[in-house]
Amino acid sequence: MGKLARGVALIGAGMSKFGAFPDKTSRELFVEAFIDARNSVDNGIDNKDIEAMFLGNFSSDLFEGQVHTGPIMADWVGLVPKPVTRTEGACASSGIAIRCGVMAIASGLHDVVCVAGVEKMTNLPTSRVTDTLGAASDVEYEFPVGATFPGLYATIATAHMKKYGTTIRQLRTIGIKNHDNGKLNPKAQFPLSIRDLMEKRIKKLKEKGEEAPSWRDEFDFLEDPRANPVVAWPLRLYDCSPITDGAAVLFLAAEEVARKYTDTPIHIIGSGQGSVQLALHDRADITTILAAREAAKMAYRMAGVGPEDIQVAEVHDCFTIAEIVATEDLGFFKPGEGGKAAEEGVTARDGEKPINTSGGLKSKGHPVGASGAGQAVEIWKQLRGEAGKRQVPDVEIGLTHNVGGTGGTCAVHIYRR
Amino acid sequence: MGKLARGVALIGAGMSKFGAFPDKTSRELFVEAFIDARNSVDNGIDNKDIEAMFLGNFSSDLFEGQVHTGPIMADWVGLVPKPVTRTEGACASSGIAIRCGVMAIASGLHDVVCVAGVEKMTNLPTSRVTDTLGAASDVEYEFPVGATFPGLYATIATAHMKKYGTTIRQLRTIGIKNHDNGKLNPKAQFPLSIRDLMEKRIKKLKEKGEEAPSWRDEFDFLEDPRANPVVAWPLRLYDCSPITDGAAVLFLAAEEVARKYTDTPIHIIGSGQGSVQLALHDRADITTILAAREAAKMAYRMAGVGPEDIQVAEVHDCFTIAEIVATEDLGFFKPGEGGKAAEEGVTARDGEKPINTSGGLKSKGHPVGASGAGQAVEIWKQLRGEAGKRQVPDVEIGLTHNVGGTGGTCAVHIYRR
Numbered sequence: 048m049g050k051l052a053r054g055v056a057l058i059g060a061g062m063s064k065f066g067a068f069p070d071k072t073s074r075e076l077f078v079e080a081f082i083d084a085r086n087s088v089d090n091g092i093d094n095k096d097i098e099a100m101f102l103g104n105f106s107s108d109l110f111e112g113q114v115h116t117g118p119i120m121a122d123w124v125g126l127v128p129k130p131v132t133r134t135e136g137a138c139a140s141s142g143i144a145i146r147c148g149v150m151a152i153a154s155g156l157h158d159v160v161c162v163a164g165v166e167k168m169t170n171l172p173t174s175r176v177t178d179t180l181g182a183a184s185d186v187e188y189e190f191p192v193g194a195t196f197p198g199l200y201a202t203i204a205t206a207h208m209k210k211y212g213t214t215i216r217q218l219r220t221i222g223i224k225n226h227d228n229g230k231l232n233p234k235a236q237f238p239l240s241i242r243d244l245m246e247k248r249i250k251k252l253k254e255k256g257e258e259a260p261s262w263r264d265e266f267d268f269l270e271d272p273r274a275n276p277v278v279a280w281p282l283r284l285y286d287c288s289p290i291t292d293g294a295a296v297l298f299l300a301a302e303e304v305a306r307k308y309t310d311t312p313i314h315i316i317g318s319g320q321g322s323v324q325l326a327l328h329d330r331a332d333i334t335t336i337l338a339a340r341e342a343a344k345m346a347y348r349m350a351g352v353g354p355e356d357i358q359v360a361e362v363h364d365c366f367t368i369a370e371i372v373a374t375e376d377l378g379f380f381k382p383g384e385g386g387k388a389a390e391e392g393v394t395a396r397d398g399e400k401p402i403n404t405s406g407g408l409k410s411k412g413h414p415v416g417a418s419g420a421g422q423a424v425e426i427w428k429q430l431r432g433e434a435g436k437r438q439v440p441d442v443e444i445g446l447t448h449n450v451g452g453t454g455g456t457c458a459v460h461i462y463r464r
Numbered sequence: 465m466g467k468l469a470r471g472v473a474l475i476g477a478g479m480s481k482f483g484a485f486p487d488k489t490s491r492e493l494f495v496e497a498f499i500d501a502r503n504s505v506d507n508g509i510d511n512k513d514i515e516a517m518f519l520g521n522f523s524s525d526l527f528e529g530q531v532h533t534g535p536i537m538a539d540w541v542g543l544v545p546k547p548v549t550r551t552e553g554a555c556a557s558s559g560i561a562i563r564c565g566v567m568a569i570a571s572g573l574h575d576v577v578c579v580a581g582v583e584k585m586t587n588l589p590t591s592r593v594t595d596t597l598g599a600a601s602d603v604e605y606e607f608p609v610g611a612t613f614p615g616l617y618a619t620i621a622t623a624h625m626k627k628y629g630t631t632i633r634q635l636r637t638i639g640i641k642n643h644d645n646g647k648l649n650p651k652a653q654f655p656l657s658i659r660d661l662m663e664k665r666i667k668k669l670k671e672k673g674e675e676a677p678s679w680r681d682e683f684d685f686l687e688d689p690r691a692n693p694v695v696a697w698p699l700r701l702y703d704c705s706p707i708t709d710g711a712a713v714l715f716l717a718a719e720e721v722a723r724k725y726t727d728t729p730i731h732i733i734g735s736g737q738g739s740v741q742l743a744l745h746d747r748a749d750i751t752t753i754l755a756a757r758e759a760a761k762m763a764y765r766m767a768g769v770g771p772e773d774i775q776v777a778e779v780h781d782c783f784t785i786a787e788i789v790a791t792e793d794l795g796f797f798k799p800g801e802g803g804k805a806a807e808e809g810v811t812a813r814d815g816e817k818p819i820n821t822s823g824g825l826k827s828k829g830h831p832v833g834a835s836g837a838g839q840a841v842e843i844w845k846q847l848r849g850e851a852g853k854r855q856v857p858d859v860e861i862g863l864t865h866n867v868g869g870t871g872g873t874c875a876v877h878i879y880r881r
Contacts, residue, residue: 050573052571053469108523112599114522114523114525114599115553116552127740128755129739130563131739131873132553132737147564150570151571153571154566156466179531182530186529325536338545341546342547451535452532455532
């Protein structure tokens, strides 16, 4: 086990703009992403070349009252009557779709497949979105006693603070960093730095003739409950990823046909996936996610590389604490040292280990079923040197880390130029 | 494309009892099926051997308020922290999971995987189940104008009747045949023949002191609205599969390790899947399902066999008309001749082409996400000569045909002893 029967490469990747689009359906967002991905294929790709689709989607069931979303999306981009399989692993729904796409090609069943993700979340009021996301926790034990995702991740955060001395300043650093990156991403939902947000707030207050607080810096701003209210202590608004509509689309091909489509394929050299009990109370240690450690181990082993070889990574920062835990689970830093590393700038765009150059879920947005495929879009751009102002120079090996729920599912993929 | 990098075999298969179990959760039904499947492996299997799981589930989201069902099921049978991927393709959710399991092994990523399906439907009142299933139609175009699945399949039935002269008697024949088969299946939800149901009714009326109608035979009974009310003409109650709770579990292994587990593996020699527009009004012809024809073509080509070679098949009889259409789409009979073949006894257990020896969805029950895996359980038993009183003698090649919605998704698999 664990060795691909044949190699698989990314030959194209694209996404819709992420954001809140009351006038667009999930179908329209999907078409937007599909066209963007088609345009990214250097030598072009015809629908007739695409043999199957794997679609990550968390719950069109609860968000849109629509199950059986796969064939709808396939139809809207002209892929009917080809096989389309929807995969669901909460917010890792399209991360696990990537793994299915890899298997589909390596198995010999298909040469070229589409792997995608889509979610339309903003048609429900926020409280109902919170409840819908809560359905990814254990609904027999966690949800009925009032657990929500901010609450569950706050529990992880306080445990991490207690065990390792992780600080609130470290949490806030993640948000500041990711908004700094997202500012450079034209597809991001909130392409504004925290400093931009602070200055905007000051300007607004002045316009109203009110006295603006004398915030010394972003950290000061982020501790002010008027600017950044507590959601679930220690997590405040800017520790939480937003509610987002969006879609992302990838094309995968067998190595032997990839060059037909591009001279610069991105090879998928590692794939890993793991699971763990949904309920936090069932786990031995909640400062780490076992599913992520398993997925990482599997992906590193297949790729024949280690954490030290990863030059750029998109990790699942649904909350700021989640990025800290992710960078530890992936072996980038020792347990308990993720926060410190962020604070020291190691994970900044110009640091030794740039994390979430896209802006991450925090600033780019988190259309849950699309987020995993969206991460791969960023790695595709970075490894090809097409990430524009947020480009990290000379990167050859990248990684995506996509978590579902509080870690019940995790998919990790490793890519090489 | 279309050729497996390495062969895949079924090494075990089991299922929970199908039925309405108000006191059992989906977790408990899943455990029941998993234990039954473990017990079916001749030389035994340890959890440590099972490397991943693919779980078909239609909508635990809407039925149970639980998304992210995969890791829950994995945890309840002790498979955490292994990868678990939920697949959704409406009522074909576990049929497409079988294809993912085949790919997982053929790709070289895994040697042994669990493929399963689960659905808990009866905790909702019937009207809400109808609405929940309706979410597998196109909810922008079909569902809002009042379409339900009985209504949509009734539309298919009337079109088939108009185009080919298919008769109501032919529809009823399917129900009678499948209940005759299901009577011999101890796991079936309604293990009673239509004649049994008729006699039961007569007895009950007599006990009440009422005059029993003088039904000449089953057909007469089935045309009496007191015994068999119209649901959506021409479909009556006994043309419709029931609402069911249940789970089914399969174990798949690479050919080179299969003999470790059993001397009688069942080889999966063909796998096909297709899609079509969800909405009936988008299709050129509604008397046939394009997704099924595509899936069948793909599966036959891979297996190197044709419809004439299939000795026993489980097809998706969610409604009686669906079985007629299925047997035509699979090439067992020419378009328009499926009803006639059933009426002539060709598809009976002792006919030339025995269909739905398990009782089919009609009598065995239709826990939607589990039905596809459940079909494979029957083929496993038939090809190994373990189907008890419903055994078809000396069968070597079998087929499963699992449809989602009105055909938006279809998976076909072919098996050889």
